[in-house]
Amino acid sequence: MAEKKRGWKELPIGAIIDEAGSSEKFKTGDWREGRKPVLNKDKCTNCLLCWIFCPDSAIIVSNNEMKGFKYDYCKGCGICANQCPIGAIEMVPEEE
Amino acid sequence: MAINLKELSKQGDFLTSGHRACAGCGPAIALRQALLAAGKDTVVANATGCMEVVTTIFPYTAWKVPWIHSLFENAAATISGVEAAYKALKRKGKISKDINFIAFGGDGGTYDIGLQALSGTMERGHNILYICYDNEAYMNTGIQRSGATPYGAHTTTSPAGKKIPGKTQWRKDLTEIIAAHDIPYVAQATISEWRDYMGKVQKALSIKGPKFINVLAPCQLGWYYKSEDTIKIANLAFRTRFWPLYEVENGVHRITKEPKKAVPVEEWLKLQGRFRHLFKDENRKIIEKIQKRVDERWKRLKALEEAGL
Amino acid sequence: MKVVAKTANEAMAEAMRQINPDVVAAYPITPSTEIVQIFSRFVADGEVDTEFVPVESEHSAASACTGAAAAGARVMTATSSQGLALMNEVLFVTPALRLPIVICAINRTLSAPINIHCDHSDTMDQRDSGWMQFYVEDSQEAYDSVIQAVRITEEAFLPAIVSADAFILSHSLQRIEMLEDEEVQDFIGEHKTPYSVLDVDNPITVGPLDLQDYYFEHKRGEAEAMRKTPPIIKKVDREFGERFGREYGLIEEYRIKDANKAIVVMGSTAGTAKEVVDTLRQDGEKVGVVKVKAFRPWPREDINKSLEGLEYVAVMDRAEGMNGFGSPLFTEVRSSLYEIDKRPDIYGYVYGLGGRDVKPRDLKKVFDDLKKVESGKKIERVNYLGVRE
Ligand SMILES: Cc1ncc(C[n+]2csc(CCOP(=O)(O)OP(=O)(O)O)c2C)c(N)n1
Ligand code: SF4
Ligand SMILES: [Mg+2]
Numbered sequence: 078m079a080e081k082k083r084g085w086k087e088l089p090i091g092a093i094i095d096e097a098g099s100s101e102k103f104k105t106g107d108w109r110e111g112r113k114p115v116l117n118k119d120k121c122t123n124c125l126l127c128w129i130f131c132p133d134s135a136i137i138v139s140n141n142e143m144k145g146f147k148y149d150y151c152k153g154c155g156i157c158a159n160q161c162p163i164g165a166i167e168m169v170p171e172e173e
Numbered sequence: 174m175a176i177n178l179k180e181l182s183k184q185g186d187f188l189t190s191g192h193r194a195c196a197g198c199g200p201a202i203a204l205r206q207a208l209l210a211a212g213k214d215t216v217v218a219n220a221t222g223c224m225e226v227v228t229t230i231f232p233y234t235a236w237k238v239p240w241i242h243s244l245f246e247n248a249a250a251t252i253s254g255v256e257a258a259y260k261a262l263k264r265k266g267k268i269s270k271d272i273n274f275i276a277f278g279g280d281g282g283t284y285d286i287g288l289q290a291l292s293g294t295m296e297r298g299h300n301i302l303y304i305c306y307d308n309e310a311y312m313n314t315g316i317q318r319s320g321a322t323p324y325g326a327h328t329t330t331s332p333a334g335k336k337i338p339g340k341t342q343w344r345k346d347l348t349e350i351i352a353a354h355d356i357p358y359v360a361q362a363t364i365s366e367w368r369d370y371m372g373k374v375q376k377a378l379s380i381k382g383p384k385f386i387n388v389l390a391p392c393q394l395g396w397y398y399k400s401e402d403t404i405k406i407a408n409l410a411f412r413t414r415f416w417p418l419y420e421v422e423n424g425v426h427r428i429t430k431e432p433k434k435a436v437p438v439e440e441w442l443k444l445q446g447r448f449r450h451l452f453k454d455e456n457r458k459i460i461e462k463i464q465k466r467v468d469e470r471w472k473r474l475k476a477l478e479e480a481g482l
Numbered sequence: 483m484k485v486v487a488k489t490a491n492e493a494m495a496e497a498m499r500q501i502n503p504d505v506v507a508a509y510p511i512t513p514s515t516e517i518v519q520i521f522s523r524f525v526a527d528g529e530v531d532t533e534f535v536p537v538e539s540e541h542s543a544a545s546a547c548t549g550a551a552a553a554g555a556r557v558m559t560a561t562s563s564q565g566l567a568l569m570n571e572v573l574f575v576t577p578a579l580r581l582p583i584v585i586c587a588i589n590r591t592l593s594a595p596i597n598i599h600c601d602h603s604d605t606m607d608q609r610d611s612g613w614m615q616f617y618v619e620d621s622q623e624a625y626d627s628v629i630q631a632v633r634i635t636e637e638a639f640l641p642a643i644v645s646a647d648a649f650i651l652s653h654s655l656q657r658i659e660m661l662e663d664e665e666v667q668d669f670i671g672e673h674k675t676p677y678s679v680l681d682v683d684n685p686i687t688v689g690p691l692d693l694q695d696y697y698f699e700h701k702r703g704e705a706e707a708m709r710k711t712p713p714i715i716k717k718v719d720r721e722f723g724e725r726f727g728r729e730y731g732l733i734e735e736y737r738i739k740d741a742n743k744a745i746v747v748m749g750s751t752a753g754t755a756k757e758v759v760d761t762l763r764q765d766g767e768k769v770g771v772v773k774v775k776a777f778r779p780w781p782r783e784d785i786n787k788s789l790e791g792l793e794y795v796a797v798m799d800r801a802e803g804m805n806g807f808g809s810p811l812f813t814e815v816r817s818s819l820y821e822i823d824k825r826p827d828i829y830g831y832v833y834g835l836g837g838r839d840v841k842p843r844d845l846k847k848v849f850d851d852l853k854k855v856e857s858g859k860k861i862e863r864v865n866y867l868g869v870r871e
Contacts, residue, residue: 088703098189098236131202239681243549253535255550262680
């Protein structure tokens with residue numbers, strides 16, 4: 078995560094950031110406080126409500142299917158588990 | 174314009190992971206949903222506030238659409254300049270693409286310090302959509318009251334004290350203030366009712382001229398609740414009729430989604446630590462007062478709708 | 483070329499018409515209102531293709547201009563006094579984002595007491611904001627400088643304020659030579675922008691948050707951009723001179739070569755000072771004038787070169803620094819001279835606040851003061867000229 082800090086001559090003009098979405102280099106997964114979401118794939122109906130409610134864009138969806146979580150970014154807020162209409166997501170304690 | 178989550182999920186996100194909003198941040202959901210609805214060809218201006226701060230800590234940006242932040246009170250003026258540039262350059266044949274122009278501001282940047290710039294932008298008729306993500310206080314500076322903070326709420330500048338029980342003024346009705354500008358489209362939304370909200374964003378963007386959406390976006394830090402409850406609380410605000418979902422299109426009010434049966438406002442208040450003091454015996458009457466106000470405002474909105482106004 | 487009579491307001495508005503900017507966002511204030519009015523008429527009559535944004539305040543004028551410049555547009559505005567003060571917050575943003583914008587400013591004093599007349603307190607208030615600042619002596623220079631500023635700002639990627647004295651210039655007719663529209667277009671060329679937020683296929687983030695780890699580096703870069711402006715200004719000025727026969731420099735020296743006393747001055751008073759010098763020269767006095775045109779960037783080398791070897795210098799400030807000592811032009815000239823060997827004895831004069839008239843006899847008094855010093859008398863280091871005791 079630790080990127081080399083650039084000197085003033087190396088920075089783009091006008092203090093802009095020219096790499097869209099570069100925050101993906103900044104991992105927020107270690108913000109979780111002892112619990113993480115886990116998906117029960119058997120129950121999941123792929124309604125994608127978890128996906129539309131995730132503040133951290135941390136739900137993996139591909140080919141219309143809920144595939145799990147980006148644990149590198151998931152902050153463990155628990156909204157997905159709270160909102161899943163059929164209880165297919167559970168917040169479980171994380172081992173260190 | 175049906176919103177289909179499966180279709181939307183294919184285009185990818187325009188607000189990416191790695192931003193530094195608190196866990197369960199409602200405003201981050203409000204921005205993400207709006208961008209999913211707006212799509213790639215969108216330029217965003219953002220007011221100073223939580224969302225600007227957490228998404229663009231140099232050298233990282235969470236934005237995948239062009240984005241500009243200048244100051245706290247000038248998001249509306251900034252986007253009006255961007256839009257004016259677009260018009261001029263289009264006229265001169267230097268650009269041809271159709272582009273959405275969206276400004277995001279918090280309630281502080283919109284109801285209070287940025288109201289003048291917003292009013293001017295609306296009155297001048299720029300082809301832009303301003304979205305106020307209303308988390309009902311100045312969160313970035315540590316939860317101070319704003320013109321959007323509800324009656325009775327504890328904030329750090331309207332603390333629930335021994336003598337004064339939190340904020341003693343009613344919130345201003347910004348949605349109606351903007352509607353009074355006689356612009357083509359004004360709406361109120363909440364992030365839990367995503368289909369309603371995202372539909373409003375798409376509808377707004379399909380209309381030419383100035384548009385405004387006020388989206389309620391709960392903040393776990395400032396409202397003092399558990400991070401998993403953000404959507405639940407956003408939903409209760411709607412079901413208690415504290416936050417009606419409606420639109421004002423060409424001056425005509427229409428309720429877009431109506432709770433079947435109103436839930437008492439107390440159910441919403443009791444989940445939030447900022448209202449905890451209202452549940453003391455001596456403050457109970459404040460809850461009644463809030464309920465009365467909610468009922469009156471709802472009646473007023475219904476009357477406007479029924480009268481075709 | 484066309485010879486016409488124009489006030490500075492009219493001359494700057496004409497320059498704006500010929501520049502034909504993409505966006506003008508502006509708000510009225512005396513005495514620059516006329517620029518906005520005249521330009522609005524150009525828009526209404528279809529003489530320009532500009533998108534005119536009649537904002538609800540100067541704060542929004544500067545904000546809209548900054549947004550428009552970030553979207554790759556050529557952008558201009560006009561203001562004065564309280565308007566410039568209201569822009570203050572935004573004015574620090576524009577150069578940090580490295581956006582070229584030109585403001586036609588009419589120098590009017592700041593409240594309180596409210597007063598619509600000339601002094602330089604409004605632009606002096608912005609001297610550390612990162613904008614280049616050019617003070618002009620007459621309508622011709624106002625006109626020429628606005629045109630030059632477009633080129634300069636787009637080469638430096640820094641914004642500029644071109645300012646002319648309230649009423650003395652803004653509202654008095656002077657003879658000017660106007661260029662042909664095509665000459666102006668040809669001189670300024672295609673608009674240059676450092677980036678554009680309209681490029682949705684290459685999205686950039688403009689105006690992010692810096693923590694302690696990057697703010698200093700970004701400011702260092704901005705400071706460097708200002709350091710690099712003198713040669714750009716000189717180059718554009720020289721090219722303007724070669725094409726159109728008028729050149730101004732960062733400073734102008736008037737009868738300074740063999741002088742032992744000089745007045746350093748900005749704006750329209752430079753004209754009065756030149757007259758006084760001509761009169762005194764007839765009596766054999768060795769006096770001269772240094773007119774500072776570019777106050778930002780600070781023309782340190784040019785100032786030092788022209789004042790080195792002089793014996794007595796009076797620096798005229800049409801603004802009060804409120805620092806208990808001297809005003810900005812005086813303190814900056816004085817500090818520049820510190821590094822040269824043969825430093826003149828230097829005095830500050832605050833004059834003309836709130837539009838107080840400055841007559842030749844007032845400036846003659848300044849030279850008289852310097853003569854007194856020469857004869858061994860002591861005077862105050864900083865003096866007030868033309869104020870009732
Ligand atoms: C002119 C000015 N005054 C004050 C501030 C300090 N300030 C920064 S953000 C903020 C509050 C933002 O509140 P809001 O708009 O509701 O957004 P939120 O942080 O809640 O998302 C304040 C007071 C500022 N940046 N600029
Ligand atoms: S304080 Fe509130 S609005 Fe700000 S990032 Fe945290 S949850 Fe979001
Ligand atoms: Mg807020």
